Amino acid sequence: MPTDTERVLPDSGSGPRFRRDAVLFAAIVGPNILLLALFTYRPLVDNIRLSFFEWNISSPTSKFVGLANYREWFGRSDTxxxxxxxxxxxxxAVVGSLALGLALALLLDRQLKGRNFVRSALFAPFVLSGAAVGVAFQFVFDPTFGLIQDLMSRIGLTAPNFYQEPGWALFMVTMTYLWKNLGYTFVIYLAALQGRRIELDEAALIDGASSWTRFRRVLAPQLRLATYFLSITVLLNSLQVFDIINVMTRGGPLGTGTTTMVYQVYQETFVNFRAGYGATVATVLFLVLLVVTVAQVRVMDRNAR
Structure with missing residues (x-):
C-alpha cells in the first residue's frame, strides 16, 4: 500500500490533464468569444468612437468634434x-407585462378545460413579426373604421384620434407592444409556477392562511428569481423597440410624439444622415442600459443568497 507521501496528487494546474482541459475549453468557448468580439464588442467600440465625430453617412470623410454631439443632445429641447x-x-411595458403575465399564469396553471389552446393563443403573438403586429393594430386603432371606434360608437362615445394626439399615440404603440410580448412573461411565470414547492402551499392552506397571505408569503418568494429575470429582459427589450413604432406612427405625431431613444438613433442616422449624432444617442442609451442591468443583477444576486 502506498504511503501518504507516495500517493499521486491531482493536477495542480500544469499537468497534462489540465492542459487537455484548457485546450478543450478554448476549442468550445473560443469561437463564441471570437464571434462576440467581431459582431458585438467591435461595433460597440466603433459606435462610441463615432459619437465624437460629425459624419454625414453618405460622405466618405468625417470631422472630429469632441463632445459637441453630447452637448447638443443634452441641450436640445426635444431630448x-x-x-x-x-x-x-x-x-x-415592464409593469404591465409582469402583472398581466403573472395573473394569466396563475389562472391557466389550474385544471381548466381548453387551457392548452388558450396557452398557445397567448404565446402566439410573441413569435409574430413586430411589423406585422403593428400593421394589424392600425386597423384596431383607426379613428374612422377601427375596432375601438366601432365599439365606442355602440355605447355613444367618440373614439380618440390615436394618430393625431401624442398622448393617445404613445398609448397606442405601448398597448400594441404589450399585447405582442405578453406571451413571453406568461410562459416564464407559468414555468416557475409549475416548478414551485406544492407542499409549502398545502402547509399554508392547512394553517388557515388567506389567499393573499399565501401569495405574499409563500408563492411570491418562490417567483422572485423569475421576476428579476423578466424585469431585466423585458426592460432591455422594451427600450430597443423599433418596428412597431416605425410601422404605426414613424415617431409622430407632432414630430416626436412617440419617438423613443432607439427610434431617434434610426431617425438621426438614416433620415437626417447624422451618423455621429445618432451614435451619440446610441452610446447614451447603452450606458443607461448598462447601469440599469448591473443594478438589477446585483439586487438579484443579493436576494438569491
Whole structure:
C-alpha cells in the first residue's frame, strides 16, 4: 500500500490533464468569444468612437468634434420629451407585462378545460413579426373604421384620434407592444409556477392562511428569481423597440410624439444622415442600459443568497 507521501496528487494546474482541459475549453468557448468580439464588442467600440465625430453617412470623410454631439443632445429641447417617451413606454411595458403575465399564469396553471389552446393563443403573438403586429393594430386603432371606434360608437362615445394626439399615440404603440410580448412573461411565470414547492402551499392552506397571505408569503418568494429575470429582459427589450413604432406612427405625431431613444438613433442616422449624432444617442442609451442591468443583477444576486 502506498504511503501518504507516495500517493499521486491531482493536477495542480500544469499537468497534462489540465492542459487537455484548457485546450478543450478554448476549442468550445473560443469561437463564441471570437464571434462576440467581431459582431458585438467591435461595433460597440466603433459606435462610441463615432459619437465624437460629425459624419454625414453618405460622405466618405468625417470631422472630429469632441463632445459637441453630447452637448447638443443634452441641450436640445426635444431630448427630454424623447427620454420621457422612453420611460413611459418602458415603465408601462415592464409593469404591465409582469402583472398581466403573472395573473394569466396563475389562472391557466389550474385544471381548466381548453387551457392548452388558450396557452398557445397567448404565446402566439410573441413569435409574430413586430411589423406585422403593428400593421394589424392600425386597423384596431383607426379613428374612422377601427375596432375601438366601432365599439365606442355602440355605447355613444367618440373614439380618440390615436394618430393625431401624442398622448393617445404613445398609448397606442405601448398597448400594441404589450399585447405582442405578453406571451413571453406568461410562459416564464407559468414555468416557475409549475416548478414551485406544492407542499409549502398545502402547509399554508392547512394553517388557515388567506389567499393573499399565501401569495405574499409563500408563492411570491418562490417567483422572485423569475421576476428579476423578466424585469431585466423585458426592460432591455422594451427600450430597443423599433418596428412597431416605425410601422404605426414613424415617431409622430407632432414630430416626436412617440419617438423613443432607439427610434431617434434610426431617425438621426438614416433620415437626417447624422451618423455621429445618432451614435451619440446610441452610446447614451447603452450606458443607461448598462447601469440599469448591473443594478438589477446585483439586487438579484443579493436576494438569491
Amino acid at each position: 427630454w420629451q424623447i427620454v420621457g417617451n422612453s420611460l413611459v413606454f418602458t415603465g408601462v
